[in-house]
Amino acid sequence: MNYGIVLFxxxxxxxxxxxxxxxxxxxxxxxxxxxxxSSDCGIALRFDWEQREQVxxxxxxxxxxxxxxxxx
Amino acid sequence: MIYLDNAATxxxxxxxxxxAMTDSLERSGGNPxxxxxxxxxxxxxxVYETREEIASFFNSGDSMGVIFTSNATHALxxxxxxxxxPGDRVVTTSMEHNSVMRPLRDLEKKGVGLKxxxxxxxxxxxxxxxxxxxxxxxxxxxxxxxxNVVGTIMPIAEIASIAHxxxxxxxxxxxxxxxxxxxxMQEMGIDLLAFTGHKALLGAPGSGxxxxxxxxxxxxITPLMRGGTGSQSELEEHPHFLPDKFESGTPNLxxxxxxxxxxxxxxxxxxxxxxxxxxxxxxxLLEGLCNIPGTKTYGTLDPERCxxxxxxxxxxxxxxxxxxxxxxxxxxxxxxxxxCAPAAHRTIGSFPQGTVRLAPGAFxxxxxxxxxxxxxxxxxxx
Numbered sequence: 311m312n313y314g315i316v317l318f319x320x321x322x323x324x325x326x327x328x329x330x331x332x333x334x335x336x337x338x339x340x341x342x343x344x345x346x347x348s349s350d351c352g353i354a355l356r357f358d359w360e361q362r363e364q365v366x367x368x369x370x371x372x373x374x375x376x377x378x379x380x381x382x
Numbered sequence: 383m384i385y386l387d388n389a390a391t392x393x394x395x396x397x398x399x400x401x402a403m404t405d406s407l408e409r410s411g412g413n414p415x416x417x418x419x420x421x422x423x424x425x426x427x428x429v430y431e432t433r434e435e436i437a438s439f440f441n442s443g444d445s446m447g448v449i450f451t452s453n454a455t456h457a458l459x460x461x462x463x464x465x466x467x468p469g470d471r472v473v474t475t476s477m478e479h480n481s482v483m484r485p486l487r488d489l490e491k492k493g494v495g496l497k498x499x500x501x502x503x504x505x506x507x508x509x510x511x512x513x514x515x516x517x518x519x520x521x522x523x524x525x526x527x528x529x530n531v532v533g534t535i536m537p538i539a540e541i542a543s544i545a546h547x548x549x550x551x552x553x554x555x556x557x558x559x560x561x562x563x564x565x566x567m568q569e570m571g572i573d574l575l576a577f578t579g580h581k582a583l584l585g586a587p588g589s590g591x592x593x594x595x596x597x598x599x600x601x602x603i604t605p606l607m608r609g610g611t612g613s614q615s616e617l618e619e620h621p622h623f624l625p626d627k628f629e630s631g632t633p634n635l636x637x638x639x640x641x642x643x644x645x646x647x648x649x650x651x652x653x654x655x656x657x658x659x660x661x662x663x664x665x666x667l668l669e670g671l672c673n674i675p676g677t678k679t680y681g682t683l684d685p686e687r688c689x690x691x692x693x694x695x696x697x698x699x700x701x702x703x704x705x706x707x708x709x710x711x712x713x714x715x716x717x718x719x720x721x722c723a724p725a726a727h728r729t730i731g732s733f734p735q736g737t738v739r740l741a742p743g744a745f746x747x748x749x750x751x752x753x754x755x756x757x758x759x760x761x762x763x764x
Contacts, residue, residue, distance in 0.1 A: 320626045321415030321612050322446055325430030342418030351613040353418050353426065375446070375623070 312359035313382040316369065317343060318351045323375045327355050330372040336361055347380055356382070383713045384750045384757075388743030389530055389558060389691050390717050391580045391587060395644070399584055402643035403636050410639075413632055415612040425635050432642040433625070436593060439645050440575055441566045443596030449628040450591045450638055454557040455481040456606075457576035457592035460628060461553045462486065462524065464603040468493030470521040473550070475507055475536070476500045476729045477529045480722045482555055486524070501729050504682045505534030513544050520550040527559035531726040531737065532681030533664070533688030535563070542571030551598070557581060561644070562660065562689045564653055567595045574598070579637060582689075584644035584744065589637030592628065600624060607631070648744075656744050660690035663742040663751050667692045670755030674762055680730045680737060693730070693737035696762040701738050704761055708738075712757035716740055 318324045324340055331338035336357065343354040357365045359381060369376060385393050406428055412421030414429045429450070437445040451457040462485045466472055474486060476498050490496040497515045501507050507525075516523060523545040528535045538554060545552040553574040559565060560575075561582030567575055572595060579589030594600055601622070608620040609630030621627055648656065664685040671679045676697040682688055696704060705718035719736040720727050727733040738758075742751060 319613060319621070319623050320446070321426050322430050322433060322625055324415075325427050326445070328427070329430075340418070340423045351415075352615060353415060353423065353612070 313356050314359045314362055314365070315344060315347065315380050315382050316355040316357065316365070317347060317377040317380070318354065319375055319377050321351055321353055324351060324353045324355060326372065327369055327374045327376075330368050330374065331355070331357070331365065334364070334368045336364055336368060338365065344382065347378070351377070383715065384754050385715050386740045386742055386746070386754055387715050387717050388746070389581065389739060389741035392582060392584050392743045394745060395584055395586070395640070396647040398647050399586070399640050399643045402639045403586060406636050406639035410635070414635055416610075416632070428635065428639050428642065429633060432638045435642050435645050436591065439649070440560075440593055441568050442575070442593045443568050444594070446624045447594030447596060447598070448591055449594065449625050450589070450633050452588050452634065452637075453580075453590040454555060454576045454578035457590055458482055458524075458553070458555055459485050460592055460606045461574045461576060461603070462489070462522070463606060464628075465522050465551065465553075466494050469495075471495040471497070471517070471519060472522045472524065473497045473499060473512070473515045473520055474524040475512075475526065477505050477507070477531075477534065477536070477726045478524070478526055478723070479530055479555065479557065479726070480724070481557070482524050482526070483725055498725070503730055504680075505529050505532045505726070505730060506682060506687075507536055507541075509537060509540050509544070512541060516544050516548045516550060518548050520545070520548050522553060523550050524553045524555065527554050527556040527565070528563065528689040528691075529681075529723075529726055530558050530691065531721050531723050531739065532693050532730060533558070533691030534682055535559070535687055535689065538572060539570040542573075546571060558689050558691065561648055561653070563657060567593065579641040579644065582743070583641060584647060585640035586637045588634050589641045594624065600627070605630070651744070659744075660742060661685040663746055663748065664688065664690045664692060666748060666751045667740055667742070667755065670752070671758070674755070674759045676762055677758075680732060690742045692740045693732070694740075695732060695735065695737050699762060701736050704738050704758070707761045708754075708757055712761070714754045714757050
């Protein structure tokens with residue numbers, strides 16, 4: 311499986327993002343931030359890379375504060 | 383037993399609140415946002431959903447601006463010490479609790495200019511006096527929403543408009559008002575709202591918060607504490623974004639869960655329905671007291687203009703004697719004395735002896751209020 315990862319500044323944003331994805335019917339899982347990424351927040355959101363556009367637009371419309379998006 | 387001390391802390395709590403507290407430890411017992419495993423994430427979700435619940439309940443416009451604290455005092459100290467610097471000017475009212483007055487008197491000694499606007503004997507504020515006091519360059523205005531001594535409700539929206547014209551921030555102490563009155567931060571123009579969870583919000587002691595209205599610039603507000611936040615762990619400097627800037631250390635998950643359940647219970651029951659019921663009970667208390675010879679009741683004596691708090695004294699009796707006899711002989715629990723608000727008691731003319739305070743809550747019945755009035759009549763006349 312191809313995954314992407316969303317990094318956040320604060321845990322609160324990670325929670326907000328997870329709720330938005332669930333609501334939008336998109337797959338997403340909160341995971342400990344992979345160490346290869348210099349992370350702001352200890353929790354990151356893993357998603358299916360194929361759904362990248364939907365995930366990003368869903369987070370954007372919910373005004374989630376995102377630190378970065380990477381491919382895993 | 384008749385519990386009329388809901389202004390000190392509400393009792394009993396809804397069963398849903400107790401269940402949420404147990405659940406938070408049993409089911410989502412991880413450290414919120416620290417570890418990334420499922421229990422930590424479940425706990426972080428409880429915390430986050432409570433932020434959303436609070437932001438929506440007070441219509442602050444931004445759940446990231448909900449800062450959890452251990453009580454209203456903590457939230458007020460955070461806002462007051464975070465905002466004011468030597469040379470700044472702050473304006474407040476003479477009806478404040480010591481959780482506002484003591485930090486301000488301390489800062490006054492450290493070079494902050496403090497103006498206390500005197501209120502009338504019924505606890506009401508003259509807005510023209512407030513307008514005179516809030517000069518351009520005033521940094522902060524602090525006002526209680528509803529007095530903890532007589533319940534008097536302040537004209538918060540009007541104070542906000544005066545404060546904003548002068549370029550000042552408005553900090554509101556909603557310890558008694560949160561959960562008892564509808565509060566719309568955006569409509570009223572409240573910049574910072576300090577609340578406690580264990581009074582009318584029906585949560586547990588040790589829960590509370592400071593709510594920052596959407597759009598308020600917090601860059602000039604310094605945190606009270608710095609420490610672990612679960613974010614920017616590679617840095618030894620404290621983060622500057624909300625809510626982490628003002629929240630360090632493991633949060634009170636059990637208290638936060640109780641707060642969420644309390645607010646949900648209030649929303650289900652309807653805050654307007656509870657307000658209506660509490661106005662009825664306040665009316666019954668005021669009417670009952672005015673028929674007892676020798677008693678003096680303080681405040682506006684108008685249930686429309688106060689929250690469910692009634693203060694009285696009785697000729698020839700100390701308040702402590704009344705309180706003790708109500709408890710021991712009649713199973714009626716009240717709070718007597720100065721209620722941590724000497725300035726408010728000076729204003730209403732009951733300093734230093736204080737008053738007997740009666741505070742019905744969401745679970746108080748009309749029968750209980752009638753029985754309490756009867757007990758007071760007995761105690762006062764013998």
